[in-house]
Amino acid sequence: MSVSEFFQHFMNGLTLGGIYALIALGYTMVYGILKFINFAHGDILMVGAYVGLFTYNALRGDASLGAWTVISFFIAMAVAMVACGGLGVVIERVAYRPLRHAARLAPLLSAIGVSFMLSNSAAWAFGTQSRKFDYPFDNTPINIKGVIITPHQIMILAVAAVMMVALALFVDKTRMGKAMRATSIDQDTAMLMGINVDRVISLTFAVGSALAATGGILIALDFKAYPSMGMMTGLKAFVAAVVGGIGNIQGAMLGGIILGLLETFGVAVLGIPTGMKDTIAFGVLILILLIKPEGILGHAEKEKV
C-alpha cells in the first residue's frame, strides 16, 4: 500500500469515526449518569436527520448552491439539534424517569420500546423510501498529492471538532457541567449538595440528543435518510463508546475514531467483503469485552454487594 493510499483510507476512516464519536458521546453521557443504555439514541439520530432535511429543503427553496445554501444548512442543523434535544428530554421524562428505581432491565426494555416506536412512526409518517440530502456546497473532491478529500469530509471533521471542544469546555468549565460530573459520580450525594438531579439528567439527554442530531445529518449527506438508519449506526456508536470506555467522554471520542479507522482499514486492507462490514464492529465489541471490558480509557469498577 502506497503512502497516498494509506492516507486516503486514514482520511475516510477518520471522518467516519468523527461521526461515530459524535453519536457515541450521547450514549456515554447517559450511561455515565444513569448507568443504562439509551437504546432509542440511534432513532433520535434518525429524527435529527429528517428534521434537518425538511428544514434545509424548506429554507433553501430552489436556490442554487452558494452562501445561502450553506447558511440554511447550518440553520437546519441548529433546528434539528433543538428539536432532538427536546425529544430526548421528553423521552426521558415519559419513558425512563418513572423507572429510575425499578428493576435493572426495566428501563432497557422501555428504551427498546421507544426505539421501536420512533423508527416505525417515522416509516409511517415519512415513508420507507430513502431520501437524498443534497450537499449544501459543491462537493467536488480535492486532490492533495494523490489523497482525495471531499469538502463534506472536511466539514465532518470541522463540525465534530467544534462540537467536541464545546462539549469538553461545557463539562469541564461551567457550573452545570460540574453538576453533571458530580451527578455521575454519586447521585445521592449530589442531591444532598443541592444539585437538582432531575434537571441535570434532562440536560444530559438534551445535549446527547442534540449531538446525535448533528451526527444524523452528517450521515444523511453521504448515505441518505431513511427510517431505520439509526439502528446500525446507533449500535456501532455504542460499540465505539464501549471501546473507549463507557461513561468516559474522551473515551467516546477516541473509540469512535478507532472504530471508524478499523472499519475502513478492515475493508481496504484485510479484504473483508463490504457486505460483511457491519460485522467488524461487533467483532471488535466482543473482543474488547473479553480483553478489557472497561474500555481503553475506562476504570474497572468492582461490583459491590
Place this chain on the structure above:
Amino acid sequence: MLNFFLLILIYTCIYALMAIGQNVITGYTGMLSMCQAGFFAIGSYATAILCTKFGWSFWATLPVSIGVSALFGFLIGLPTLRLKGDYLAIATLGFGEIVRNVLNNWDSLTNGPMGIQGIPMATIFGKKINPYTKVGFLILCVAFVLVAYFLFQRLARSRMGRALEAIREDEIAAASTGINITKYKVVAFMLGAGVAGVAGSLQAVFNLSVTPGTYTFMVSVIVLCMIVLGGMGNFFAAIFGSFIIQLISYFPQLTGLSSVFPPQFKQILFGLILVVMMIWRPQGILGRKEHLYGQDRKGGAR
C-alpha cells in the same frame, strides 16, 4: 375466516416456542438476550439446507437444528455472559444481525437474499402434513408447544430452575452459596437457543421456503414483547403473551380494516406495549410481583 384464525394459532405456537426459550433466558435467569431471531434463523436454515441439499426428513433435521442452535448459543454465550445486562443485550443484538448478514452473503450455502425454496413437507407415519390445509399442521405445532411446556415446567421446578432464579435475584449471593453461575447461565442460554431452533424448523416446513428477510431484529423484539406482556418467569404466560401478540398483529386483517391501519401499526403498538407495561405492570398480565427483572439497580433487595 376460520382458516385465518388457524394461521394465527400456528404462528402463536411457533412464536410460543421462541417465547419459552426467551423466558428461560430472560424470565428465569435475568439475562436480556436479543437474538431469538438469530437462533430461529439458524434452526430454519438447518432444516432447509438438510432437507433440500441432502434429502433428510424433517424429523431427522430436528436434532441437528436444536444442536446447531444450542452450539451457537454456547459460542455466543461463553464470551458474552460475563457481561452485565445492558452489554449482553447489545452483544446478542449484534449476533442476531451477524447471522442475518451471513445468511445474506454466504451464497453457496444459503442462496443469499433469494433464500431456499422447495422444502419438502414434513411427514408423519408416511402421511404428509400439508401446511396449506392448516389443521394437521396446527396439531403438530401444538404437540411441540405442549412437549416444550412440560419439559421446561419440569426444569423450572428442578434444582436447575431454582439455581437460575437465584442467579436472577442476586448473582453474588448465588455464587456464594456454591452455584456455578457461568455454567448455569450458559446452559440456560443453550436451552433457550435450542427451543428457538425447533421453532425455526417448524417455520421452515410451514412456509416451505426460507429467506433472510424473515429473521429480522423485529422478530426478537416481538418475542421479547410476548414475555413482557404475558409475564416473566412463567411459561404459561409466555404462551398466552404469544397468542395476544399474534392476535394484535393480525387484528387489521382479522377485522377487514387493513386499509384503515397503516402497515406500521403493529410495530408502533409493540413499542408502546413495552413502555406501558414497564411503567404500569412490569410483572406482566399473568405474572407475579416476585418475578421481576433481577435485582434492584442499586444492587440491594427491592
